[in-house]
Amino acid sequence: MKTFYSQSVPGFYVEGISNLPEDAKEISETLWQQLLEGQSAGKIIDFTSKPPALSEYVRTPEDYMTEATAQKTALRLEADNKIAPLDDAIALGIATDEERASYDKWRKYRVLLNRVDISAAPDITWPISPVQ
Template structure:
């Protein structure tokens, strides 16, 4: 197996012809160790000599952090809505138990809290995520 720092990938000479000009031979054992180590959240990157090594991924950019926070909020809103819908149905049809009425109010408050999370100053560095109802 060969590794190309420029291409940031592995190449098998039986399949890839020609190999990248910067390709460095990597033993099967080293290649397997890199692939197994990669499954722990590490990434394969070239060292100063172009040899593949496992490194921690770079921290997310501020924009990526914002995208991840908004995605989390949207997912939590979807989950909250899935709890609200059947409870609201029971209330609408007059078939809700007192416990279901209370649960509906709690899930709606939670959903409101999620929607009211500030998305301006400090977002998303200092998010205090609301706690979902039990």
């Protein structure tokens, strides 16, 4: 089985399985495995070099902000899901002392979470979750 790479359509192609781009060049099985293992370890495959090579992925400020936004959203959803049934118990007058205490902790956590400035990513100090 022969493996190829392309710069015009970045990727790997297997002879007989894939339609090969016009600029497809054969790559050794050893190099192909090294590239895939490097990618699994967090590096990126640079198809602009001949043959392709591994390079370090340098995360941009936008990457950090995107990750921070996703994390903040996930943490907020967790807090909302913890607060909702506790709020119901309190509103119905059937909350235990433990539920009231948990409710206050989760609401405080949600307020602190909303104050997190994601523009400071990756240097964010996240509030500590009440479950920790």
